[in-house]
Amino acid sequence: MAQRLSSSSSSSAHSGAAGGSGSAKVADGRFSLRAKLGAGSFGDIFLGMDHWNDDHLVAIKLEHVRARCAQLASEHRVYKSLAGYWVDRVGIAHPPVGVPTARWFGREGDYLILVIDLLGPCLEELLTYCDRRLSLKSTMMLGIQMLHRLEFVHGAHFLHRDIKPENFLMGIGAKAHHLYVVDFGLAKKYWDARLSSHIPFREGKPLTGTARYCSVNTHLGFEHSRRDDVESVAYLLVYLHKGRLPWQGIKAQDPSQRTTRIGEAKVATAPEVVGRDCHPVFTRFLRYSKSLKFEETPNYAHVRDWFKEAVLHSSPFQPTYPVNTSHSHAAQQQQAPSSSGPVSAPTTAERDSSQTQQPQQAQPAAPVPQHHNTIDWIFDWVERRRQQLANRNASLRSGHTQHHRVSLASHDSASGMQPVPQQGVPAASAPPSRGSQPTGAAALTIEPINPTSNSTAPGRSALSAPSATGRRGSIGSSVSTQPAS
Numbered sequence: 001m002a003q004r005l006s007s008s009s010s011s012s013a014h015s016g017a018a019g020g021s022g023s024a025k026v027a028d029g030r031f032s033l034r035a036k037l038g039a040g041s042f043g044d045i046f047l048g049m050d051h052w053n054d055d056h057l058v059a060i061k062l063e064h065v066r067a068r069c070a071q072l073a074s075e076h077r078v079y080k081s082l083a084g085y086w087v088d089r090v091g092i093a094h095p096p097v098g099v100p101t102a103r104w105f106g107r108e109g110d111y112l113i114l115v116i117d118l119l120g121p122c123l124e125e126l127l128t129y130c131d132r133r134l135s136l137k138s139t140m141m142l143g144i145q146m147l148h149r150l151e152f153v154h155g156a157h158f159l160h161r162d163i164k165p166e167n168f169l170m171g172i173g174a175k176a177h178h179l180y181v182v183d184f185g186l187a188k189k190y191w192d193a194r195l196s197s198h199i200p201f202r203e204g205k206p207l208t209g210t211a212r213y214c215s216v217n218t219h220l221g222f223e224h225s226r227r228d229d230v231e232s233v234a235y236l237l238v239y240l241h242k243g244r245l246p247w248q249g250i251k252a253q254d255p256s257q258r259t260t261r262i263g264e265a266k267v268a269t270a271p272e273v274v275g276r277d278c279h280p281v282f283t284r285f286l287r288y289s290k291s292l293k294f295e296e297t298p299n300y301a302h303v304r305d306w307f308k309e310a311v312l313h314s315s316p317f318q319p320t321y322p323v324n325t326s327h328s329h330a331a332q333q334q335q336a337p338s339s340s341g342p343v344s345a346p347t348t349a350e351r352d353s354s355q356t357q358q359p360q361q362a363q364p365a366a367p368v369p370q371h372h373n374t375i376d377w378i379f380d381w382v383e384r385r386r387q388q389l390a391n392r393n394a395s396l397r398s399g400h401t402q403h404h405r406v407s408l409a410s411h412d413s414a415s416g417m418q419p420v421p422q423q424g425v426p427a428a429s430a431p432p433s434r435g436s437q438p439t440g441a442a443a444l445t446i447e448p449i450n451p452t453s454n455s456t457a458p459g460r461s462a463l464s465a466p467s468a469t470g471r472r473g474s475i476g477s478s479v480s481t482q483p484a485s
Contacts, residue, residue, distance in 0.1 A: 026060070026108045031115055033060055042071050042185055048115065050103065058103060061114045065107065071185030072112045076105040078184035079116070082156055098149045098180050119180050120172045123165035123240065132243040136279055136314045139241040140307040142168075143285075145179035146233050147307075151300040153181065154226050157191035160184065161224050162209045163232035165240065190225055198295045199223065211259045212245060216290070219263030227292035230303075234286040238274055241282065246274060281310040 023032045033046040043063035050056040063072040079102035100117040107113070123142070127134065134142070146168065153160055160167075162183060171178040186208055190199050202223040207214065215231035218224060239245050247265035252258035271290065275282035285303060292298060 026113055027104050027106060027115070031058065031060060031104065042069075042183075043067065043111075047118070050115075057118045058115050059100075059118045061116070063112045063114075065110050065112060070112075072114050073105075074187070075183070075185045076102055076114050078158060078187045079114075081158070082153070082184075096152055098145065098152065098178060100180055100182060116182075118172065119169040119182070120176060121170055123168045123170075126170070127165065127240060127243070134240045136241065137311050139237055140281070140311045140314075142179060142240065143233070143237045143307050144304050146181075146236070147300045147304050149179065149181040150229055150233060153187075154190075154229070154298075157189055157193070158184070158187045159190050159224055159226065160229055161186045161188060163229055163236055164210045164213050165236060168236075188224065198225075201294050207259060207263075211262045212248065213239070216263070216266050219259075219266060223294070225294050226298055227289060227294065227296065230292065230298045231286070231289035234282070234289045235274075237285070238278065238282050241278055279310055279314075281306050 023034055025032045030052045031048045031050055033048050035047045037045045037047050037059065039045070043061060046060045046062065048058045048060040050058050061072060063070060079099070082096055082099050083101060100119060102114060102116050104115040105113065121129075149168075150160070160181065162185070167181060167183045169180045169182055170176060171180060191197075192199060200223070204221050205218075205223055206221075207218055208224060209218065209232070211219075213232045213235045215228040217231075218228055235245060246269050247262045250258060250261045250265065252261055271283045271286040274286060284306060288303065289298075
């Protein structure tokens with residue numbers, strides 16, 4: 001019989017894991033709690049280790065069985081539904097891209113425990129690290145991944161209902177460029193499978209989610225639908241790009257009154273005001289999200305095309321950090337003539353004086369600018385690497401026939417055998433040889449030559465990214481934004 005965590009032992013596990021002096025084991029000793037990562041209304045979350053899987057690091061969420069708003073069991077059911085949603089052609093279910101895998105769920109003493117994959121920092125932490133503002137390119141590329149995650153969750157007939165930067169986390173290791181959506185405690189089905197219809201429209205519903213990012217319809221008490229998740233993503237992207245929203249800073253005596261004032265501010269604020277001093281794509285996306293009907297399916301791909309167009313117009317292959325051009329500007333001013341009139345030849349006295357002067361020291365080169373935005377650096381490298389691989393593959397395909405050596409061997413007429421035409425080689429692919437043709441029939445022999453100029457050096461991965469310290473780490477080949485269907 002596995003050792004169960006009682007109420008007292010759970011309290012000691014909390015204090016021991018938070019202080020790092022000890023660890024508690026759950027699930028028949030499979031998982032151990034190491035350090036406390038955070039806490040919230042749902043409970044506490046700890047860093048743990050999976051001893052049955054080579055001490056793999058995991059995240060362990062604890063919720064008391066007598067919690068006022070129990071959400072952990074519902075969240076586990078959503079994770080299980082999403083994990084079994086992607087089925088390949090053979091019929092094997094795979095974990096989706098951008099959603100962590102639930103590894104174990106159960107009860108230990110007075111606590112419900114959910115074990116999921118360990119992820120990296122959330123978008124709120126990265127926004128603070130990047131001076132409270134993300135560039136247009138980083139925001140758009142994150143928005144593309146958000147819409148992919150939202151489309152996947154909605155495709156499984158679930159609504160997230162709690163869109164906020166704390167619920168979007170980056171991956172770790174080789175998936176550090178993947179965006180993950182977490183915290184499905186408030187998720188809800190919007191499709192009735194028994195009736196094969198959308199849930200009905202209702203009024204007078206309480207507000208669900210975070211007041212800063214929830215939609216106007218949610219403030220008005222309308223039933224939540226897919227359009228509300230899309231509108232919340234629009235507010236979140238504006239927040240990531242500008243660092244704040246117009247209704248931030250509203251103060252009230254109690255939380256309910258503050259929520260009411262935030263809703264009034266959202267109703268009174270036009271989309272142009274929300275997206276002021278931003279790219280027009282933010283206002284366009286916000287207007288589109290507000291125009292959706294209750295049961296309407298959002299056009300996720302169309303909005304992603306808007307984001308991709310905005311990224312292309314923002315010159316994704318240009319550095320997003322400020323470049324110091326003072327040296328080049330000063331050099332252009334020195335080279336420019338002082339007057340618009342004709343330049344006369346120097347006199348003898350001027351030539352003698354110039355020879356006696358000390359040689360001017362070379363102006364120091366401009367310092368190499370560094371990225372001020374970690375997300376920008378990752379996305380810059382990923383896009384450049386994708387473009388390099390695409391160009392390399394295109395050049396190999398276009399120059400496939402140019403890298404082949406075509407040798408023309410004369411048929412030995414003394415053998416007495418009739419020439420046999422080679423099968424499978426079209427006449428257009430055999431260019432005529434220079435000079436006179438031999439009297440005997442010719443047989444084409446095509447020998448492919450493997451080009452070595454584009455080959456990857458042994459021992460080095462073609463998808464390894466240089467880190468900021470000069471070392472190479474594994475970031476991945478591309479930003480994976482869509483699960484395989």
